[in-house]
Amino acid sequence: MSSLSSPAHTAWLEAESLRLLDFARAAVVPDGGFGWLDTKGRTTPGEPQYLYVTGRMTHVWALGTLLGVPGAEALVDHGLAALRERFADPEHGGWFTSLDEHSRPLDDRKASYPQSFVVLAGASASIADRPGAAELLEEALASIDRHYWDEEFGAVSEQWDRAYREPLAYRGLNANMHMLEAYLAAFSATGDPVLLERCVRLASRAVEAARAQDWRLPEHFDVQWAPILDYNSERRDDPFKPYGSTIGHWFEWARLLLLVEAAQVEAGQLPEPWLREAAVSLFDKAVVEGWSVDGRDGFVYTVDWEGRPAVRNRLHWVVAEATAAAATLHAVTGESRYATSFQEWWDYTKARLVDEVDGSWHHELDAQDRPSSVIKKGKADVYHALQATLIPRIPVDPGVARGLRRASEG
Template sequence: MTDLDRLLRFAARSRLPEGGFGYLGDDGRVLPDRGQETWIVARMTHVFGLAQLTGREWWDGPVRHGVEALAAGPLHDGARGGWYASTAGDTPSDDGKAAYVHAFVVLAAATATATGAPGGRALLDEALGVWQTRFWDDTEGLAVEEWDAGWSRLSDYRGANANMHGVEASLAAADALGDDDPRAARLRGQALRSTERLVHGWARARGWRLPEHFTAAWEPLPEYNRDEPAHPFRPYGVTVGHLFEWARLALHVRAVTPDPPSWLLEDAVGLFAAAASRGWAVDGHTGFPYTLGWDDRPVVRRRMHWVLCEAVAAAETLATVTGEATYGALARRWRAHGEARFADPATGSWHHELTPEGAVAADTWAGQPDAYHLAQMLLLPGRPVRGSVAAALH
C-alpha cells in the first residue's frame, strides 16, 4: 500500500452519514463539536477526486458525497446564493460568505467535473457564478475577501491567502471547462493578473517578503494580527509556506499562459530561494517555521505539516520545469524529513503541527483534518506541470 493509499484510507473516515465530511482528530475520529466546515468538505471532495483521476477504484462514491453536500447541504445558501463557512447541525454557525471558502468550492467542483461526477458541472457553474459576481474585482485584478450572509456588507479587509487559492481554483476551473469554453481563457487571465499584482508586485518589491493583509484600497497592513501571530489563516508577518505555494502556482500559471512573461519563472525561483534560505533551520532546529518577521527572524516557530508539503511540492515543480537537479535533491531531502518527523504511522497521515524539537503540538492545528496539502505533494512527482493537479493526472 502506498503513502497515498494510506492517507486516503484515513481521510475517508471523515465521511459523515448525514452528508459532507467532518474534521478529523489525531485518532482518526471526527470531532463532533466542530460541525461542518466548507473548506474541509471542499478539500476532501477535491482530494477524493484526484484519487479517482489516478485510476483508483471506489473514490467516485466519496466524490459524489461531497458534491451533494456542497450543492444541497446546510452549508449551501440556496435562497441567497453562496456558501456559509460552517454549520452546527442544520444551522450556520458562521454565516459570512468568504472568498477563501468559495475558492475551495470552485476547486472541488472543478475536480469533480474532471472526474465526470454527477452534479459536478452544475456545481462548478454555480460556484463560478458566485465567484465572478461577488468576489472578483476586475478593476483591481484581485478578489475581495468577505461579505455578510445577505451580500449587503463587504468587509474592509483584503487578503493574499484567499487570492492565492482563488488563483489555484481559477486554473482548475479553466482546465475542467476546457478550451472551447470562453470562460477558460478569462479565468486564466484573472489568475495571471492576481499573480502579477501579489507576486511580481508586492512580493518582488519587498525582497520576496510577501504582505498577506491589506486595506480595502490594497494598502499593506504589516502589523495585522501581531497580537495573534499564530492565526491559522491570517498570521502576522511573512508566511513561509505561502512563498513556496505562490512559487508553484506561478509555474502552473506559466504552463497555461500563451507566450508567458519571463517573470513567472524568475519570480518562482526568487520566492523559492527566499523561503528556502530564510526559513530552513532558521532557529537552529531542522524544518521550516510557520512565520517570519519583516526582519527574517522567526515569529511562530512551530512546524506545520502544510508548510513542508508546499516546500516539497514547489521543489518538485521547479525540478520539472527547469531540469535542475538541485531542486529534486531538496525535494527528496525535505520529504525524508517529513516522513521522519511528521508521518503518523497510526493514521497514515502527517501530524499537522510540531514543536521545533519535533514533539506533537496543537497551538494552531488540533488533530489531522487536512489531506489536501499532503495528497497533492504525493501526486506531483513525475507528473507534467499543467494548470491544475487534476489536469496533470488526466
C-alpha cells in the same frame, strides 16, 4: 536533466497516496459532507462542519477517483451533494462558511477563501467525470463573478455578510492564492480564456507585493491593496491570518506561478517572463529564511519583516508545499538543486511528520518536534499531504486533477 526521485521513492509516494486516502475515509459525515478529523482519524465531536474542508475533501476524492481507488467515486458524489444541498444558501446564494451538527448555518458569512474550494471541487470532479460537477463549477464561478471579483484591482475581495450587503474592509492574499489555484483548476476543466486572464492578474498582484518587500510576501492589505504589515502582531500564531509572512505561502505561490506559465503556453500565449523569475525568487527566499534557521530541521511557520522567525512551530502543509514547489521547479528547469532539496525535505517528512501509528501526518510540531495543536488541532484533511505525493508523479498542469488524468492516460 537530473532525476527527481528514485524508483523506490516513487513507489513509496504511490503507497503513501493510498495510505492518506484510507485515513481520509473516516471524515465522511453520514448526513453529508466531511468532518474534521482528530489525531486518531476520528471525526471530532462538537467541531463545526467547515465548507473549506468539505470542498477540499471532495477535491481529494476526485483525485482518488482518477487514481482508481475503490469507493472514491461515491465519496466525490457525497461531497458534491453536500455542497449543493447542505452548504448552499437557497435565499441569498453562495455557500455558508460552517454548519452545526444539525446542518444549520453556524457561520453564515460568505468568505472567498472557503468558496474557492467549491470551485476547486467542482473543477476536479468535472475532470473525474462526476455527475453534477460541471454544473456546480459553473454556479461557483458565477458566484465569484457576482460577489468577489474586483476588476479594478485584479483580485478577489475577502468576505460579505449573508445577504451580500456589508463587505469586510480587508483584503487577504491567502484567499487570492487559493482563488488562483481554483481558477487554474477551472481553466484546466473548461479552457475559458477569461479564467486565464484572471490568473495572470492575480499572479501579478502577488508578485508586485512580494517584490516590494524583498520577496517576503505580505498577507494582509486594506481595500486599496496597501499592505498592513503589523496586522495581527498580537496574534502571531493565527492559523489563517498570522502576523508577518508565511513561509509555506512563498512555496505555494512559486508553484502556482509556474502553473500560470504552463497555462499560458497551453493557450498559445508567450508566457510572462516575470512568472518564472518570481517563482525562483520566492523559492530561494523561503529556503534561506525558512529551513533550519533555528538550529533544527524543518520550516518555521512565519517570519517578521527582517526575515527573523516569528512563529517557530512546524506545520505539515509547509513542507508539503515546499516539496511540491521543488518538484515543479525541477520539472521546468531540470536543475539538480531542486531535486536535492526535494529529497532532503521528504527525508524530513518521513522521519518527523508521517504518523505510522495513527495515520496521516502530524499537522504540527512544537519547538521540541513533538506533536502540537497550538495553531492547528487534529488532522483536519489530507489535501496538502496528498497533493505533495502526487505532484512529483504527474506532468506540470494548471490543475492537479487533469495532470493526474494525463499521467494515467500515458
